[in-house]
Amino acid sequence: MEWGMKNRLSRIFNAKTGRSVMLAVDHGYFQGPTTGLRNIKKTTDPLLTYADALMITRGALRNWIPAEMDKPVILRVSGGQSILKELSNEIITTSIEDVIRVNASAITCSVYIGGEHEKQSIKNLSKIVNQGQDYGIPVLAVTAVGKEMTRDSKYLSLACRICVELGAHIVKTYYCERAFEEVIEACGNVPVVIAGGKKIEERAALKMAKDAIKAGAVGVDMGRNVFQSNNPVGMIKAVRAIVHDDASINDAFKIYKKK
Numbered sequence: 702m703e704w705g706m707k708n709r710l711s712r713i714f715n716a717k718t719g720r721s722v723m724l725a726v727d728h729g730y731f732q733g734p735t736t737g738l739r740n741i742k743k744t745t746d747p748l749l750t751y752a753d754a755l756m757i758t759r760g761a762l763r764n765w766i767p768a769e770m771d772k773p774v775i776l777r778v779s780g781g782q783s784i785l786k787e788l789s790n791e792i793i794t795t796s797i798e799d800v801i802r803v804n805a806s807a808i809t810c811s812v813y814i815g816g817e818h819e820k821q822s823i824k825n826l827s828k829i830v831n832q833g834q835d836y837g838i839p840v841l842a843v844t845a846v847g848k849e850m851t852r853d854s855k856y857l858s859l860a861c862r863i864c865v866e867l868g869a870h871i872v873k874t875y876y877c878e879r880a881f882e883e884v885i886e887a888c889g890n891v892p893v894v895i896a897g898g899k900k901i902e903e904r905a906a907l908k909m910a911k912d913a914i915k916a917g918a919v920g921v922d923m924g925r926n927v928f929q930s931n932n933p934v935g936m937i938k939a940v941r942a943i944v945h946d947d948a949s950i951n952d953a954f955k956i957y958k959k960k
């Protein structure tokens with residue numbers, strides 16, 4: 702692997718554990734000012750210390766994040782739809798020059814396998830993988846799951862494997878209770894992180910993170926289950942304990958409860 706690519710990946714993954722707690726706050730690119738992200742600075746300021754990387758769009762980065770921030774940025778470079786329309790209808794919104802300008806450590810877009818605009822989303826991923834190869838910038842592929850899709854290991858394996866075959870360096874997917882290790886296996890040596898999905902009860906979210914790690918995931922790229930929690934700092938610390946220290950669910954839950 703090329704030096705720049707290696708160096709950027711090493712900023713995202715903790716050198717000791719090889720794992721990562723990514724904080725996702727890119728939801729506004731199709732959800733607008735969703736709960737917890739009306740003022741991104743207010744949300745991220747107390748959380749960034751505990752995150753290994755920040756997933757965000759260029760507009761939000763420039764608006765709400767101080768340039769002195771020292772966490773690696775995973776830049777969302779796709780968009781083109783909103784919650785009012787068909788979600789799979791994405792394009793690449795951000796030039797590779799702007800990715801470099803904001804000093805991103807990785808770039809990301811969503812792939813909608815089985816979605817109405819599946820091919821366009823695959824083209825998007827292929828395009829940014831090619832650009833990433835040119836400039837040494839790794840690509841995190843997000844397997845976005847349409848409303849009608851079943852989030853089972855068969856579907857997620859299909860979606861994740863396509864991202865791997867297209868050259869993604871990290872795959873982000875949803876967790877599924879049965880046979881998640883098969884999803885991990887389908888990705889070969891490409892590291893897999895899980896999204897949190899819609900806000901659920903904190904203990905359940907911690908269990909999901911724990912089970913994903915046990916099955917072979919190397920971390921989380923979590924948003925709503927952190928910033929929509931009634932104790933976001935406690936929650937990110939708890940997730941961190943699971944990801945980096947292999948904490949039990951009970952111990953992590955105690956960390957979450959501490960104010």
Ligand code: R5P
Pocket residue numbers: 725726727728756843896897898899922923924925926
């Ligand atoms: C979703 O479109 C974004 O890529 C989010 O970053 C991703 O879904 C992770 O956030 P959450 O944990 O809230 O699902």
